[in-house]
Amino acid sequence: MENAGNLEQKPLFNELQQGRELVKQLQMHLDPSYSEETRNMLVEKILSSFDKAISMVKWVSSDGEARPTGTTPVDSPRSDSGSPHSEDSDRRDIYKKRKTLPRWTEQIRVSSGTGLEGPLDDGYCWRKYGQKDILGAKYPRGYYRCTHRNVQGCLATKQVQRSDEDPSIFDVTYRGKHTCFQGSHLIPAMGTLESSKQMLKQDQVHHQDHLPEQQNEQQQAQEILFHFKTGLKVRTKDLDTGEQQQQQLMTSSFSFPSTPFECLKTENHIFSPPTVDHYFSGNLSPSFLSPATSESNYFPVSPCRVNSFGGGGYRNLQTSESDLTEIISAATSGTNSPIVDLDFPMDFDPIFPFNSPDFFPSCS
DNA sequence: CGGATTTGACCCCA
DNA sequence: TGGGGTCAAATCCG
Numbered sequence: 001m002e003n004a005g006n007l008e009q010k011p012l013f014n015e016l017q018q019g020r021e022l023v024k025q026l027q028m029h030l031d032p033s034y035s036e037e038t039r040n041m042l043v044e045k046i047l048s049s050f051d052k053a054i055s056m057v058k059w060v061s062s063d064g065e066a067r068p069t070g071t072t073p074v075d076s077p078r079s080d081s082g083s084p085h086s087e088d089s090d091r092r093d094i095y096k097k098r099k100t101l102p103r104w105t106e107q108i109r110v111s112s113g114t115g116l117e118g119p120l121d122d123g124y125c126w127r128k129y130g131q132k133d134i135l136g137a138k139y140p141r142g143y144y145r146c147t148h149r150n151v152q153g154c155l156a157t158k159q160v161q162r163s164d165e166d167p168s169i170f171d172v173t174y175r176g177k178h179t180c181f182q183g184s185h186l187i188p189a190m191g192t193l194e195s196s197k198q199m200l201k202q203d204q205v206h207h208q209d210h211l212p213e214q215q216n217e218q219q220q221a222q223e224i225l226f227h228f229k230t231g232l233k234v235r236t237k238d239l240d241t242g243e244q245q246q247q248q249l250m251t252s253s254f255s256f257p258s259t260p261f262e263c264l265k266t267e268n269h270i271f272s273p274p275t276v277d278h279y280f281s282g283n284l285s286p287s288f289l290s291p292a293t294s295e296s297n298y299f300p301v302s303p304c305r306v307n308s309f310g311g312g313g314y315r316n317l318q319t320s321e322s323d324l325t326e327i328i329s330a331a332t333s334g335t336n337s338p339i340v341d342l343d344f345p346m347d348f349d350p351i352f353p354f355n356s357p358d359f360f361p362s363c364s
Numbered sequence: 365c366g367g368a369t370t371t372g373a374c375c376c377c378a
Numbered sequence: 379t380g381g382g383g384t385c386a387a388a389t390c391c392g
Contacts, residue, residue, distance in 0.1 A: 128369060130384060143383065147368090159383085369390070376383085 105173040107163070124178055126158065138164045146178055154178050 026042040125147035133140045139162035146154035156178040163169035 127367090129386090131370075132382070132384095135381060141382085145384090157383090365392100367391090370388080372385105372387095374383105374385075376381105378379100378381090 103173060103175045105171055107169055107171050109166075109169045124156065134161065137161060139167075 022042055026039060029039050029042060126144035127147045127149075128142055128144050130143035131140045132143070141159050141161040143157065143159055145157040146152075148154045149156075156174070156176045158175065159173045161171045161173075163171060
């Protein structure tokens, strides 16, 4: 986190700026000719924006440590199938690391109206590697890991489990941060649509990695982004205040376009922050229905594309192990704003040539 | 044909 | 020892 300081300020700055913009918009909309709904939405967005900014401040000030043991994120665990010994210890390390990896859970509600259920797309490219029946749970739990695991050594994983009581709710537990550069990270939100498609078929995912702190931050940021874009509504339990408000927000009117940005899939996602910003600021179109298909098994899967959820809202996030997580969540819950920039700062070098074609690998 | 998913077996930890 | 998590061969799909 060397230059984290500055980097982190950017998102904060963006957040504040956004808040200001929203206030301006609200001001314009004070005109009675605008619907009350619109005004409420703006108010919520503004609140959310400030909440996020606050979260960021907290985050920055407490930046600390959530760093998992290993600071070497990337390296595919098994890549070196060399010595048997190492393989063995590798595996053990993995377990150990796993424990220390930041982990957080999000509850995502999928709209069931359309028959689609898939919601959970966080913009990352996930590959399902397992499914298991969990004791006491009606539905099996799906295990997903980052598609780029082998290529980039991204250890992020996620578990998706459908709620017993409310099948429309999926508990998604993320573990580890993404160390890979997928477009999704950045533009994750969009990934939602397609993801849903897949998700429909599958369960849930989990993702995470043990990344260094930077990565953590990144991830968080990314997550936030996702949610935003995706229109997901996620919340962290830990978040204390503001959440409800935020939630309302989310639930209320906003949804992100599930456009194909993301779909840009990994290949191009170059997420340009600005773009994202624009998105948020201006267009969040309410397209809730996801085009995705409807075949579903248990869970929706989200590959790398976008899904849009139908209207649901996320419910709680539980979690967490670290403050970061909380922060993240908080931010996440904030929702509608463009926090996009957060990611950048943390992950990438500002000067990084995102446009470079080879920068992003492809998702599938 | 390559990549993703399925699914039973295996491993580790509580 | 059992449950949860992961592996990996088989299978599916585009």
